[in-house]
Amino acid sequence: MWALLASSAMAQKSEGGISADMLSRIEGMQTTGATDKALFNAIAANSIDNLAKNFANHGPENTNFKYETPSQSIHDQQSSGRCWLFSGLNVLRANFAKMHKDTMTVEFSQAYLFFYDQLEKANLMLQGAVDLADKPMDDKLVRMLFKSPISDGGTFCGVADLAEKYGLVPKSVQPETYSADNTSRMSRLIDSKLREYGLELRQMAADKKKPKAIKERKTEMLATIYHILSISLGEPVKEFSYTFVNKKGKAVSEKKTYTPLEFYKETVGGPLNGTFIMAMNDPRREYYKTYEVEWDRHTYDGHNWKYINLPMDDIEKLAIASIKDGTKLYSSYDVGKQFDRKNGFLDVDIYDYGTLFGTTFPMDKAQRIMTFDSGSTHAMTLTAVDVDDNGKALKWKVENSWGTSSGKAGYLIMTDPWFREYMFRLVVDKKYVPENILEAEKLKPVMVMPDDPLFMEDE
Numbered sequence: 332m333w334a335l336l337a338s339s340a341m342a343q344k345s346e347g348g349i350s351a352d353m354l355s356r357i358e359g360m361q362t363t364g365a366t367d368k369a370l371f372n373a374i375a376a377n378s379i380d381n382l383a384k385n386f387a388n389h390g391p392e393n394t395n396f397k398y399e400t401p402s403q404s405i406h407d408q409q410s411s412g413r414c415w416l417f418s419g420l421n422v423l424r425a426n427f428a429k430m431h432k433d434t435m436t437v438e439f440s441q442a443y444l445f446f447y448d449q450l451e452k453a454n455l456m457l458q459g460a461v462d463l464a465d466k467p468m469d470d471k472l473v474r475m476l477f478k479s480p481i482s483d484g485g486t487f488c489g490v491a492d493l494a495e496k497y498g499l500v501p502k503s504v505q506p507e508t509y510s511a512d513n514t515s516r517m518s519r520l521i522d523s524k525l526r527e528y529g530l531e532l533r534q535m536a537a538d539k540k541k542p543k544a545i546k547e548r549k550t551e552m553l554a555t556i557y558h559i560l561s562i563s564l565g566e567p568v569k570e571f572s573y574t575f576v577n578k579k580g581k582a583v584s585e586k587k588t589y590t591p592l593e594f595y596k597e598t599v600g601g602p603l604n605g606t607f608i609m610a611m612n613d614p615r616r617e618y619y620k621t622y623e624v625e626w627d628r629h630t631y632d633g634h635n636w637k638y639i640n641l642p643m644d645d646i647e648k649l650a651i652a653s654i655k656d657g658t659k660l661y662s663s664y665d666v667g668k669q670f671d672r673k674n675g676f677l678d679v680d681i682y683d684y685g686t687l688f689g690t691t692f693p694m695d696k697a698q699r700i701m702t703f704d705s706g707s708t709h710a711m712t713l714t715a716v717d718v719d720d721n722g723k724a725l726k727w728k729v730e731n732s733w734g735t736s737s738g739k740a741g742y743l744i745m746t747d748p749w750f751r752e753y754m755f756r757l758v759v760d761k762k763y764v765p766e767n768i769l770e771a772e773k774l775k776p777v778m779v780m781p782d783d784p785l786f787m788e789d790e
Contacts, residue, residue, distance in 0.1 A: 362689075370687070383682040390676035391744060396728055398654045399715035400425065401433055405741030406441070407734035409512030412483040416441050416448070417732035418661050418710040419490030422758070423499075425659040425712075427598045435575045435583055437598055438502040442511040443591070446564045447497045448489060449481060449518075451630040453525055453556045456480040457549050458631050460529035464536035472626060475782060480525035483514040487661045487710075487758045488636050489629030491603035496630065497567075498591025499598060504571045510563035517563045521556060528552040567591075608764055608772050609638040610649065610757045613785055614697040616640050619768070623776035624786045636786070639772040643751045647724050651716055652763040659712050661758035662729065666709040666743075668753050675738025677745040679752055696752055703784045707755040711743065724750070755785065 349357075361367075373382055403425060408417050420439040427437050459476045466473050510517045528549075535545050561567075568591065575584040589597065616622065623637040641649075653660050669681045685691045699705035715728035724747045735741045761769060779786065 374687075379684070379687070380682055383684045383687045384671070385680055385683055388678060388681050390671065390674045391726060391746075393717075394739070394744065396715035396717045396726070398651065398718070399728070400654060400657050400659050401428065402714075403428065403436070403730070404438070405730065405735045406732050408441075408732045409507075411512060411514040413441060413445060413485075413511075413514070414710040414732055415485040415487065415661075415663075416445060416490060418663075418712045419487050420444070420499075421712040421730060421732075422659050422661050423490075423494070423599055429657055434577055436578055437575065439598075440500045440502045440505040440568075442507050442564050443500045443505040443567055444490070444493050444497065445483070445511060446560050446567050447493055448485065448629055449483075449521065449560055449564075450553065450557060451493065451633075452481045453521065454549075454553055455626075455628070455631045456525050457528055457532060457552060459626065460532045461536055461545055461549070464533045471780065471782070475626070477526055477529060480522045480529070481518060483518060485629055486627070486636050486756075487607075487609065488634050490661075491607075492628070492630050492633035494595055494599065495602055495604065496633075498593070498595040500568045500571060500591050500594060501573055504573065505565060505568050508564055517559070521559060524552075524555065524559070604634060607758050607760055608768070609636065610641045610646055610759060611638040611755055611785070612643050612646055612696075613640050613700065613755075614695075615701055615785075618642050619771040621772055621774050621776040622779050624781050624783075625778050627781045627786060637776050638756070639768065641768065643754075645768065646754070646757055647747075647750075649759045649763055649768075650713060650727075650757060651718065651722070651724065653759060654713070654716050656763070658760060658763070659714050659730070661710060661756075662713040662754065663707040663710040663756040664729075664745075665705045665707065665753040665755070666711070668705065669749060672738070675743045677743060677749045677753070679746070679748045700784050705753065706785050710756075713757070714742070723747075 403421070406417050406421070408414055420441060424437050424439055428435065456476050459472070463470065463473050463476070468474070468477070532545060532549060532552075535548065570588060570590055571594075572586050572588050573594070574582045574586045577583050611622075613622075618640050621637060621639050623635050625635065627636045628634055650660060650662075666677075668677075669679055670677050671681050694702070694704060696705070711729040711731050713727065714730050717725045717727075719725055726747060727745050727750050729743050729745070731738055731741055731743055733741070764772075
């Protein structure tokens with residue numbers, strides 16, 4: 332019996348494997364001319380990107396934009412995945428400057444809000460372990476919680492929920508630390524503790540411990556996580572004094588004492604949630620439908636990431652309307668594709684890999700998404716657009732968070748064809764959104780899983 336099963340398994344494996352005959356045929360299909368030898372010598376000793384680069388496509392000669400929002404200082408997320416936080420706070424500080432007609436500026440602390448982001452994500456994981464304690468460890472959601480207990484990635488929903496709950500502080504009051512700039516070691520240590528704690532809470536639930544006892548133990552666990560965060564990122568500021576300045580650094584207000592929530596009210600005003608829509612271009616799914624990503628939020632008591640799926644024509648109209656009015660936008664992209672890092676330029680044919688290797692790469696946007704070949708990997712702040720006489724977009728400009736030495740003094744320029752292929756998410760103030768899209772956005776969302784190729788967090 333066992334011999335028969337083993338024989339059957341071997342037959343299945345050999346049928347689909349590379350046989351000696353198949354390998355011989357594969358080898359026979361290769362070309363062996365002088366051109367291939369020259370290509371091997373070149374590729375063996377040089378960067379593929381350098382060899383595949385279209386020499387004539389070195390970036391736009393005209394870097395002027397018809398509609399451009401006011402410039403602001405460039406920040407640097409260093410070796411962290413906090414692009415979502417930098418882009419979100421870039422939008423908030425730009426809104427503050429616009430509200431005061433650029434007579435006042437503010438720089439928000441990323442480290443402050445990141446502290447609470449990590450604490451809240453830790454609680455989300457631990458409470459998830461409790462809520463899903465009746466499910467086996469190989470359940471899809473349980474596996475997701477334990478595989479990635481915490482991360483430094485995120486979306487604009489996190490900025491909104493965290494800022495409303497914990498407020499904001501100036502960058503000068505709580506500056507970056509080494510672990511804020513370099514998150515990997517701290518995150519791995521917290522991951523390990525959360526997996527340990529998650530198992531313990533599951534066991535307490537299995538042992539029918541009272542909810543009060545489980546909650547108390549979870550609180551103790553979070554106190555340990557808080558301690559790790561406080562000595563890595565700094566104890567969160569509770570009260571501080573601050574004087575607003577203009578772009579030249581000159582004081583334009585009296586010194587005043589604030590709590591973080593008071594500072595949030597002073598700089599942002601009212602709630603963020605409810606003031607914006609999250610739009611996405613996902614050609615795999617029906618347009619003008621809303622989708623919600625289960626368990627994809629920063630706080631347990633916050634908002635899942637919900638978006639409306641729109642064609643790129645609509646997304647571009649929303650972006651142009653916002654930029655024309657001087658309002659920057661949170662946006663995200665597959666920034667690693669067709670990207671000339673040295674010149675800060677993105678276009679669909681910067682690199683001709685097909686000619687170099689004698690093949691083609693014909694997948695469209697939907698096919699790239701469904702096969703994990705492309706997806707949203709990086710959030711940046713959309714700041715400018717150039718249009719033709721008919722109002723059609725020609726190129727776009729984003730404010731990045733990789734420092735001033737990256738790209739064009741911290742900015743990147745992308746052609747409209749690249750924007751359409753590799754742009755995925757846009758956060759738009761509702762005042763720029765047509766009524767038909769606002770109504771569609773209110774519809775009951777379809778729930779999707781966070782392991783979908785397009786719903787990984789921005790980093």
